Amino acid sequence: VFPRRFVKSFPAVSGGFEIETEMSVHASQLKLPVSEMALDYGRRPEGSSSKLSTFRDGARILWMFAMLVKETQPLRFFGTFALFFLAASIGLMIPVLVEFAETGLVPRMPTWVLSIGMLLLAMLSMMTGFILDSVSRGRAEQKRIFYLSISSGRAERQAAGQALPKSEPGKAPRAA
Structure with a gap:
């Protein structure tokens, strides 16, 4: 879940798998808290094929990582x-x-x-x-x-009389 501020400030330059690397660097630069969510992956149905290419996609991610290092840590x-x-x-x-x-x-x-x-x-x-x-x-x-x-949209929701989301201890509040 991305806060409104993050979405509005994120300059998406890439697409595909590289965007995850770009989002991680953006969050790191802004010193934002980041958490991971465990997801269950199911097995691929029989007879279906993956659109992923391990080496090509990996090379694209590494290239994006190198360019982001050049931009953020020259x-x-x-x-x-x-x-x-x-x-x-x-x-x-x-x-x-x-x-x-x-x-x-x-x-x-x-x-x-x-x-x-x-x-x-x-x-x-x-x-x-x-x-x-x-x-x-x-x-x-x-x-x-x-x-x-x-x-952050918080003041607008308060003015509209909407209830603000509760946050759990140790976690940042979710943005709507």
Whole structure:
């Protein structure tokens, strides 16, 4: 059951199985309480076939998850690429530097240029992560403020004289 505020503030971008991932991230960003409900799954009737494709649907969910990580945690996302480029750069750079220290020559110039290029990519990825992290924090704050500005519908129901739903201890009240 989704509260009115959640529904009004949720920018559904995807469809299919990816939407569950998107809803989970949205609820997490808004710091909303989430609970799971146990459901009984019955066996599929004989002769029927599933429309699900394990690998295709799984790949779509993973892709959506990666894009949501990029949107919500860009420093972690781009920092991972920065670490990869930095490790590759150092791995290529050390043998060239050792050879330069021994002979005073750089006979493997293409390797040196590649290692410097990868070092620059690492720095660029890290700076991109820092900048987008600041932007992402601002967007999350705006999203939270927008969420809180949406009426929960509680005041309207009280004004109309309807009974408000009772909540159980430890659970959030349900929205109509």
